[in-house]
Amino acid sequence: MQFKTILAASALVLALPLAAQAQGTIRGAERGAETGSDIGGPIGGIVGGAVGAATGTVGGILGVDMQPRFRSYVRERNVRSYDYDGRVAVGTTLPGDGVTYYDVPDEYRVQAGTRYTVINNRPVLVDRGHRIVEVID
Numbered sequence: 001m002q003f004k005t006i007l008a009a010s011a012l013v014l015a016l017p018l019a020a021q022a023q024g025t026i027r028g029a030e031r032g033a034e035t036g037s038d039i040g041g042p043i044g045g046i047v048g049g050a051v052g053a054a055t056g057t058v059g060g061i062l063g064v065d066m067q068p069r070f071r072s073y074v075r076e077r078n079v080r081s082y083d084y085d086g087r088v089a090v091g092t093t094l095p096g097d098g099v100t101y102y103d104v105p106d107e108y109r110v111q112a113g114t115r116y117t118v119i120n121n122r123p124v125l126v127d128r129g130h131r132i133v134e135v136i137d
Helices: 002-015 018-059 067-076
Strands: 115-119 122-126 132-135
Touching: 067 115, 067 122
Parallel strands: none
Antiparallel strands: 115 122, 122 132
């Protein structure tokens, strides 16, 4: 029974689009594994990690419920939008010069080092290397 659950959860993760997986899989897997381990020991951690990866992928890094709040947070700060000729999508690396990056408040619980900026009027989260990890639409 446990093997079937793990297999089903893994299949779900692999079936989701790659762009969506890049945004929240790791964070979801970490949270799911922690919760699963607390509740069900080692097997619970494995199952929780797979299920958490699937739900994290769907919700993105901020999670679906936090995106509107974060979008409002950015608007309230009147952050300047930068014009960018390239594609504004997960995986795109933005320039290190000419763009101002801002810290994300702790209340949004993003991974350490994740910052935000606004590109072509769209808030984006970026990693330490200025690579877009989530576009907030």
